[in-house]
Each structure stands twice: as C-alpha cells, then as structure tokens.
Amino acid sequence: MRGLRLMRARWLWWLAGALLILWGMVVAADRLWPLPLQEVNPARVVVDENGTPLWRFADQEGIWRYPVTLEEVSPRYLEALIQYEDRWFWEHPGVNPFSVLRAAWQDLRAGKVISGGSTLTMQVARLLDPHPRTLGGKVRQLWRALQLEWHLSKREILTLYLNRAPFGGTLQGVGAASWVYLGKAPAQLSYSEAALLAVLPQAPSRLRPDRWAQRAEAARNKVLDRMASQGVWEVSQVRESREEPVWLAPRQMPQLAPLFSRMMLGKSRDSKVVTTLDATLQRQLEELALNWKSRLAPRSSLAMIVVDHTDMKVRGWVGSVDIHDDTRFSHVDMISAIRSPGSVLKPFIYGMAMDDGLIHPASLLQDVPRRTGDYRPGNFDSGFHGPIGMSEALVRSLNLPAVQVLEAYGPKKFAGMLRNAGLPLLLPAGAQPNLSLILGGAGARLEDIAAAYSAFARHGNVGKLRLQPNDPLLERPLLSPGAAWIIRRILANEAQPLPDSALTQVVPLAIKTGTSYGYRDAWAIGLNARYVIGIWTGRPDGTPVAGQFGFASAVPLLNQVNNLLQSRSAVDEARLPRDPRPASVGRGVICWPGGQSLPQGDTNCRRRLSTWLLDGSQPPTLLLPEQEGIRGLRFPVWLDNAGQRVAPDCPVAKETTVEVWPLPLEPWLPQAERRAARIPPASQTCPPLSQAFPAPLILSGIREGAVIRRLPGESQVSLPLVASGSDGVRWWFLNGEPLNAEGRAYTLRLDRAGEYQLLVMDEVGQVATVNFLLQ
Incomplete structure (x- = not known):
C-alpha cells in the first residue's frame, strides 16, 4: 500500500514536472516566435x-487600409460577420473543435474541401502570419x-479582423472596402451592404462587386438567408434587402489634399490621421483650382x-494648382513656402499705430516721394497722390503712407510684434528689420x-491654426x-462711421491684396463673417510673371x-458670427490739416471729416x-488790426495760430491752401522778427496739363x-x-x-509736380 502511494506520488511529480517543462516550452516558443503585430511601414x-x-x-x-x-x-x-x-x-478559446470536426466530416463525404472550419481568430492568425495549406501550416495557424x-481580448482580435480582412486587390479592412466600394463610412451600412461586406473576404478576388456583381449578389443573398433562418x-x-441590386461605380481611391496629407504624416504617427x-x-x-489652371501663365x-x-x-x-503637372512645380506646397508678402502686412502697421496713439482712421498722411538713405519707395500705380487719409491709403494700398507710419512706429518693433503673434518675417542672414518690411x-x-488675419475677427488676438480636431x-x-x-x-469698405442701427452686424467680405517686387507673387487675403481665405498665385521658382498683381490675379x-x-x-446664414x-470705438469729427x-x-x-476714433484719441x-523741422504745422503769429504779421512787441499785436x-x-x-496764401503777409511798419520761410520750389520748362507732340520725323522729345x-x-x-539726376536742371x-x-x-521736403500728356 505504501509502495503504491509512493509510486502514485512519483507519477504526480513526474506529471507536474512534465507540465512545467511543457509550460516553459510554450512560454519560450511565445518569446521566440512572438505575434507579428507591429508593421515596419x-x-x-x-x-x-x-x-x-x-x-x-x-x-x-501596396496595401492600404x-x-x-x-x-x-x-x-x-x-452581426452578419x-x-x-x-x-x-x-465563447471558444480561438479554436472551435466542433467546427473543425464538422468541416473534416463534410470534406471527407464530398471528397473535396467544402468548409475550412476556421474561426475568426484563426483567420486573423493567417492574416498576420500567412502559411502554406499543409499540415504544418495548419499547426502553425492553430x-x-x-x-x-x-x-489579446476578443474585442482586440475582432478589431484586427476588421482592419486586416482582404476585400480584393490592394484593399484590406472593412473601412477601406466601405469607402472604395460604397462611398460611405462603415458605420452607415445598410442590411444589404453589411451582408455583402461580411462575405467578401471568403473569396475577395472571385466576389469583387466592381467586377463580378452577380457572384457578389449571390454570396450576399446567402448571408441574408442565414440571418433570416437564425432569427437575427x-x-x-x-426580403427587402435581397431586392437591392449590387451595382457599384468604378473603384475610387481617395485623392484629396495630397500635399496637406503628406505634411500631416510628419505631425502624427497614427495609422488614421484625423484632420480638420x-x-x-x-x-x-x-x-476650382483645376478650372483656374488655364488662366495661369506657364510654369505658374x-x-x-x-x-x-x-x-x-x-x-x-x-498647395498647388495640379499635383500631376510637374511643369508647374506642383509638388511644392506654396502655402508653406516662403514668399514676399507684398502689401498684405499694411493692415497690421495701421492697427498697431492706432494702438500706440500715432494715428486715427482719418489721419492726414503724405503720399509724396520719400528718401531715407538709399531707400526710395514708390507706389504700385507709379505716381503720387499728395494728401491722403489713413483709411483711403489702406483701401488703395498706397506705399508711401505705409512707409511713413512704419518709420514712426519702428520697423524692429513692428517685426517683433508680428513674430510674437506667430507671423515671423524672414530676412536674409545678418539683415535687420527696415522700412522695406511693409x-x-x-x-x-x-x-x-x-x-x-484672424486677429481682425478675434478681437485682436491671433489664433494658431488647428490642423487636427484635438489641437x-x-x-x-x-x-x-x-x-x-x-x-x-x-x-x-465700411470706413465711414454709421449709427449702430445702420451698422451691419455681419461684416461683409474684407479684402487686402498684395504684389511683390517684380510681379513675382500676387496675394489676396479675405475675411468674411466666418472664414479667413488666403490666395497666392505666381511661379514657385520665383521668376516674374508680367502683368500679374493681386487685384487682377x-x-x-x-x-x-x-x-x-x-x-x-438661411438657417446657416442666421448662425453667422456677429x-x-x-x-472702445466711437464716432468723431476731426479737421485737416x-x-x-x-x-x-x-x-x-480746412477740411472736416467724420471718422471712427479709438478710445476717443x-x-x-x-x-x-x-x-518739417521743429516748427511743425502750427505757426504762432502776431497780427495787427489790418491782419498783417507783426512783431510780438508791436502795438495792438494779437497772438493767434495758423x-x-x-x-x-x-x-x-x-492756391488758397498753400502756405503763401495761408500765412498773412508781413507788416511794413512793424515787421516780425523773423521771416525765415523756405523759398517755394518752382518747376519751370513745362506747365500743368500740357499736351506735348513730337516734331515730324522725331521719335523722341527733349524737355x-x-x-x-x-x-x-x-x-x-x-x-x-x-531719375538719375540731383541737380537744379535736368533734360x-x-x-x-x-x-x-x-x-x-x-532737401527740406518741398515738392513741385506737373502732369502732362505725350502724344
């Protein structure tokens, strides 16, 4: 009896040891041949x-999911799957022995393979680790x-099947199949569509609905009948689902936003990158871009x-007009490319200058020639317009008034403010911000x-672009x-101040254009009630395009x-932001000059204007x-009873300001507004102490509005x-x-x-000008 117990104990030890060794072998095999779940690319x-x-x-x-x-x-x-x-x-542990036995019996009776008996877990195993259809391959699959x-959990295994099951050609996963074959999200499948996609992985090449619609319909109906017979x-x-025909348009692969999508791959490591x-x-x-292509110059x-x-x-x-047109450098994303912004920065300098108390919307600015060192800016329309209000200068995008305001505000401060808000201005190495920025x-x-530009709609705050919903x-x-x-x-175009009752609460489209030097870049930035719209046209290689400018292009x-x-x-219109x-904005009336x-x-x-005012400033x-030197625009003068300028200590001298x-x-x-007419003449009996006004600059040799005709046989006119x-x-x-001249006389x-x-x-800033016509 004791010997029997010893023998039984010895056998239990041997069994435990064998099981332990077997378990060690299983663990070792799992470590040596892990599940191939991670893909390299x-x-x-x-x-x-x-x-x-x-x-x-x-x-x-070449597979996409x-x-x-x-x-x-x-x-x-x-349910159908x-x-x-x-x-x-x-319920099963990955292998269903009843299904395996049933499949083996059916295969023996028919003398051919009728059913494989594979579970979804076994199908996932084959998808992860393909193997030959041999006994060794079957053991490997098990x-x-x-x-x-x-x-893995059952949900994780099922998710693997949903994303790895073959659906014909280069498609894998129900998501890709639903979008390509049906053009809809897999969450929106009908009963008929669900049954069709459930059966396709059994024979994806033979049942492809875009090629073999009748075969696919027969297989789908088989699934539908099964769902009815099982009471699901x-x-x-x-019955209604069986009546739906299987008809599909040719397969459509997703082909939108190629340059944006390429950029987003570098910002996320997810297999499905969700964007905004x-x-x-x-x-x-x-x-719209493709329709516009024919209007662009070559290589643009x-x-x-x-x-x-x-x-x-x-x-x-x-990012480009046509991703398939290499002659236009269409693989270069021009939204992220560095280009000269032309005049699109002007709204920012005027806004900053208002905040600093330098100007208001009706401030008198000077569209006159300027010379700062070697920098002599001009206007796009090749002329000067003299006195101009800030609002009009911005609407007409005049260059000289913007340069005047930037010089008063400071180029370095301007560039620093924009950089801090997320708009860096990129200069050549070693260069400092200067007046050309604007x-x-x-x-x-x-x-x-x-x-x-979102600052103009977000109460002065610049928002950072959100490329993904969770940003x-x-x-x-x-x-x-x-x-x-x-x-x-x-x-x-709402610069004129109006009562609040007449002021539109939904702001119409606001536009700012820009053209870079040499007609290389044409810009238009728009701001409507909800969206900022940015447009650029030009050549990615930076070569000029004759006649291209923001307003026209x-x-x-x-x-x-x-x-x-x-x-x-109309419902969407009613929801537009107000x-x-x-x-801080009020109405006011100011005077020029x-x-x-x-x-x-x-x-x-001399001229009265209505305008918006910021904080009443x-x-x-x-x-x-x-x-102007130190004198400015306010001239203190002393006048006698006749209205002539006299010295301050003259009898009956009264001080006034002009x-x-x-x-x-x-x-x-x-003529009536020029200084010679505005400043009273000096008295001869009690002259003022100083009459040091600059002598007027006079241009001789041609009169205003002259029409000049060339002499017969002459191709050139000399003036x-x-x-x-x-x-x-x-x-x-x-x-x-x-012009290349700095003397008193010029031909x-x-x-x-x-x-x-x-x-x-x-040198003192006086200007003489004349307009004429050459015929």
Missing part, C-alpha cells in the same frame, strides 16, 4: 474631420490563434487656404499670414479689440472661393522731422527743366520712379506716348 490614411478619407499611403506591399474600431462599424455588419463566419466567437487568445434579422427586412479639413469643401477647391501655380476663424480649424488646403521686403508664409485653441494678442474692429471695417479667385463658402441655407462695435477736432467756424479747420497729424498743410503736399493743394527756389540737392521722379527725354507725372523734391 504600416498603411496609413489621412481623413477629414468627419472621417472621409482624403489620401491613402499604402504599406510596402482605413483603420476602424468596433464602435465605428455598423452593428449590422458585426459573426453569425455567418463564427457564431461561437465570443498556434498563432492560441497566441492571439492568450495576449426580420424576414421582411431580409472638410472633404466636400476640399473637393470643390481642388476642382496657385495656393488656397480656408480657415474658420471662430475656432481656427483649417477647412481647406490647396512693402514685402521680408519673407512670410501664406499659412502664417492667414492665421495673423488646442491657442491665441496671442496683437491688436486691441477696437483697432482690429476698425481695420476690418475699413477693409470691408488673386482677387477673382478669392471671390469664387467666398461664393462657395456663402452658398449655404461683430458688434466695441465700447491738424488732425484734431476744432469748433465750428475755426479758420484752421485724436493724435495730431503725423510728421517726420526731416520734412495751421498749415505739411510742406511736401503743396503741389497737390489749391529742358529747371527747379528753382531753395538751395540744396534736388531729386527727380517720373511716374514715381527715381527729360521721352520716346513713348502716354500720361506722365514729373516731380522734383528738395
């Missing part, structure tokens, strides 16, 4: 915010199935970006410019709410994009030291000119372009008919 897809695929990136074998979770697939599909493929999936059940779906529902784009809008924008491209400024989500991104003398990106909404201050509101209204395209965005229902007048309010009847109010007319226009504006003023008056160097300009030679503006400037 997995298939990836970029989708819009609603899950619509934009662009797919296949794996190294649309990753889904169980919650992102229709319950109908899951499990009931038809593996009814006991949730081992992988047990590994799956060991390491209602018989009436199955709107696939419907993106498709419309790309079609375009770029469009649409941003919802209420939440800073990027809704559309077209005319495009530094590089910038369209994406940064579009983001910066946080970040913003930085740039302008005060009042300055941002005023600039936006000016750009929307970019604005028409911007208007078409705006029309796309505005084509919405932009009420901030409390001083730039401040004056009482009615004051003789120094009325800064005086902005002057530059080299133009406000004059800035000296460089003289040529554009009527001897003389600038007399004050002393010093003279600078000559023709149609805004500097102008012209050989081309047309309208001309000739201008000469002296």
Whole structure:
C-alpha cells in the first residue's frame, strides 16, 4: 500500500514536472516566435474631420487600409460577420473543435474541401502570419490563434479582423472596402451592404462587386438567408434587402489634399490621421483650382487656404494648382513656402499705430516721394497722390503712407510684434528689420499670414491654426479689440462711421491684396463673417510673371472661393458670427490739416471729416522731422488790426495760430491752401522778427496739363527743366520712379506716348509736380 502511494506520488511529480517543462516550452516558443503585430511601414490614411478619407499611403506591399474600431462599424455588419463566419466567437478559446470536426466530416463525404472550419481568430492568425495549406501550416495557424487568445481580448482580435480582412486587390479592412466600394463610412451600412461586406473576404478576388456583381449578389443573398433562418434579422427586412441590386461605380481611391496629407504624416504617427479639413469643401477647391489652371501663365501655380476663424480649424488646403503637372512645380506646397508678402502686412502697421496713439482712421498722411538713405519707395500705380487719409491709403494700398507710419512706429518693433503673434518675417542672414518690411521686403508664409488675419475677427488676438480636431485653441494678442474692429471695417469698405442701427452686424467680405517686387507673387487675403481665405498665385521658382498683381490675379479667385463658402441655407446664414462695435470705438469729427477736432467756424479747420476714433484719441497729424523741422504745422503769429504779421512787441499785436498743410503736399493743394496764401503777409511798419520761410520750389520748362507732340520725323522729345527756389540737392521722379539726376536742371527725354507725372523734391521736403500728356 505504501509502495503504491509512493509510486502514485512519483507519477504526480513526474506529471507536474512534465507540465512545467511543457509550460516553459510554450512560454519560450511565445518569446521566440512572438505575434507579428507591429508593421515596419504600416498603411496609413489621412481623413477629414468627419472621417472621409482624403489620401491613402499604402504599406510596402501596396496595401492600404482605413483603420476602424468596433464602435465605428455598423452593428449590422458585426452581426452578419459573426453569425455567418463564427457564431461561437465570443465563447471558444480561438479554436472551435466542433467546427473543425464538422468541416473534416463534410470534406471527407464530398471528397473535396467544402468548409475550412476556421474561426475568426484563426483567420486573423493567417492574416498576420500567412502559411502554406499543409499540415504544418495548419499547426502553425492553430498556434498563432492560441497566441492571439492568450495576449489579446476578443474585442482586440475582432478589431484586427476588421482592419486586416482582404476585400480584393490592394484593399484590406472593412473601412477601406466601405469607402472604395460604397462611398460611405462603415458605420452607415445598410442590411444589404453589411451582408455583402461580411462575405467578401471568403473569396475577395472571385466576389469583387466592381467586377463580378452577380457572384457578389449571390454570396450576399446567402448571408441574408442565414440571418433570416437564425432569427437575427426580420424576414421582411431580409426580403427587402435581397431586392437591392449590387451595382457599384468604378473603384475610387481617395485623392484629396495630397500635399496637406503628406505634411500631416510628419505631425502624427497614427495609422488614421484625423484632420480638420472638410472633404466636400476640399473637393470643390481642388476642382476650382483645376478650372483656374488655364488662366495661369506657364510654369505658374496657385495656393488656397480656408480657415474658420471662430475656432481656427483649417477647412481647406490647396498647395498647388495640379499635383500631376510637374511643369508647374506642383509638388511644392506654396502655402508653406516662403514668399514676399507684398502689401498684405499694411493692415497690421495701421492697427498697431492706432494702438500706440500715432494715428486715427482719418489721419492726414503724405503720399509724396520719400528718401531715407538709399531707400526710395514708390507706389504700385507709379505716381503720387499728395494728401491722403489713413483709411483711403489702406483701401488703395498706397506705399508711401505705409512707409511713413512704419518709420514712426519702428520697423524692429513692428517685426517683433508680428513674430510674437506667430507671423515671423524672414530676412536674409545678418539683415535687420527696415522700412522695406511693409512693402514685402521680408519673407512670410501664406499659412502664417492667414492665421495673423484672424486677429481682425478675434478681437485682436491671433489664433494658431488647428490642423487636427484635438489641437488646442491657442491665441496671442496683437491688436486691441477696437483697432482690429476698425481695420476690418475699413477693409470691408465700411470706413465711414454709421449709427449702430445702420451698422451691419455681419461684416461683409474684407479684402487686402498684395504684389511683390517684380510681379513675382500676387496675394489676396479675405475675411468674411466666418472664414479667413488666403490666395497666392505666381511661379514657385520665383521668376516674374508680367502683368500679374493681386487685384487682377488673386482677387477673382478669392471671390469664387467666398461664393462657395456663402452658398449655404438661411438657417446657416442666421448662425453667422456677429461683430458688434466695441465700447472702445466711437464716432468723431476731426479737421485737416491738424488732425484734431476744432469748433465750428475755426479758420484752421480746412477740411472736416467724420471718422471712427479709438478710445476717443485724436493724435495730431503725423510728421517726420526731416520734412518739417521743429516748427511743425502750427505757426504762432502776431497780427495787427489790418491782419498783417507783426512783431510780438508791436502795438495792438494779437497772438493767434495758423495751421498749415505739411510742406511736401503743396503741389497737390489749391492756391488758397498753400502756405503763401495761408500765412498773412508781413507788416511794413512793424515787421516780425523773423521771416525765415523756405523759398517755394518752382518747376519751370513745362506747365500743368500740357499736351506735348513730337516734331515730324522725331521719335523722341527733349524737355529742358529747371527747379528753382531753395538751395540744396534736388531729386527727380517720373511716374514715381527715381531719375538719375540731383541737380537744379535736368533734360527729360521721352520716346513713348502716354500720361506722365514729373516731380522734383528738395532737401527740406518741398515738392513741385506737373502732369502732362505725350502724344
């Protein structure tokens, strides 16, 4: 008896040891041959915010997938899949012995393979680790199935099947099949569609619905009948589903936003990269770009970006005109490229200057020739316009007034403010910010410019672009709410102050254009009630395009994009964001030339203007030291009873102040407004102590409005000119372009008919100008 117990104990020890060794071998095998779950170069897809695929990136074998979770697939599909493929999936340990025995019996009776008896877990094992259809291959499949059940939950195994099952050609996974074959998300499958996709992986090549619709329909009906016989779906529902034909359009691979999708791969490591784009809008924008292609010059491209400024989500991104046209460098994303921004930065300098109390919307600025060292900026329309208000200067995008304001504000401060808000201006190595910044003398990106323009709709704060839905909404201050509101209204052609009852609460489209030096870049930035629209056209290689400028080349395209965005229902219109007048913005009346309010009847109010005012501020007319010296525009004078200027100590001398226009504006003023007429004459009996007013600059040799005709047989006209008056160097300009002359006399030679503006400037800022016509 004792010997029997010893023998039984010995056998138990041997059994335990054997089981322990067996377990060690299993663990070792699991470590030596782990599940191949990680792919080196997995298939990836970029989708819009609603899950619509934009662009797919296949794996190294050319396979592409649309990753889904169980919650992102229709319950109908899951019911059809499990009931038809593996009814006991949730109960068995990865292998269903009853199914294996049943399949073996059916195969023996028929003398051929009728049923494989594979569970969903075993199918996943074969998909992860393909093997030959041999006995050794079957053992390997069983081992992988047990590994799956060991390491993963049932939900994880089922998710692997949903994303790895073959659906014909290069498609894997129900997500990719649903989008390519049916054009819809797998969560929206009907009963018929769910049954079709459930059976396709059994023979994906033979049942492809885009090639073999009848075979696919027969297989689908088999699944439908199974669902009815097992009581999973209602018989009436199955009957209706059987009547649906299997008809599919040719397979459509996702081909939207290629450059944006390529960029997003570097920002996320997910297999499915979810973005903020709107696939419907993106498709419309790309079609618009292709239709616009024929209007572009050879080798030219375009770029469009649409941003919802209420939440800073990027809704559309077209980086090139046609991704398939290599002659236009279409693989270069011009939204992220560094280009000269032209004049699109001007709204920012005017807004910043208002916040600093330098100007207000009706401030008198000077569109006259300027010379700062070797820098002599001109206007796009090759001329000068004299006195101009800030609002009009911004709307007409005049260069000289913007340079004047930037010089007063400071180029370094301007560049620093923009950089802090997320709009860096890129200069050559070692270069410092200078006055050319405001005319495009530094590089910038369209994406940064579009983001910066959101400040005019976000109460002065610049929002950071959101490329994925989970990106946080970040913003930085740039302008005060009042300055941002005023600039936006000016750009929307609503500079004239109106009562709140007459003021539109939904702001119409505000537009700013820009053209870089040499016609290399044409820009248009638009701001409607909800979106910022950025447009660029030009050549990616930076070569000029003759005749290309913002208003003609970019604005028409911007208007078409705006029309796309505005084509919405009345319900959507009612939900558009409002932009009420901030409390810091009020209405006021100021006078030129001083730039401040004056009482009615004051003789120094030479022109009265209504304007918006920020915090009630009325800064005086902005002057530059080299133009006016220390005298400014306010001339204190003493007058006698006859109204003549006298010395302060003369009898009956009364002090008064005469406000004059800035000296460089003289040529554009009527005779009655010029200094000679505004400042009273000096008295002969008690003359003032000083009469040191600069001698007027006079241009001789041609009169205003002259029509000049060439002599018979002559192709060129020579005009001897003389600038007399004050002393010093003279600078000559023709149609805004500097001429190579600095003396009192100059001979102008012209050989081309047309309208001309000739201008000469002296060292104290006086200007003489004349307009004439050459026939």
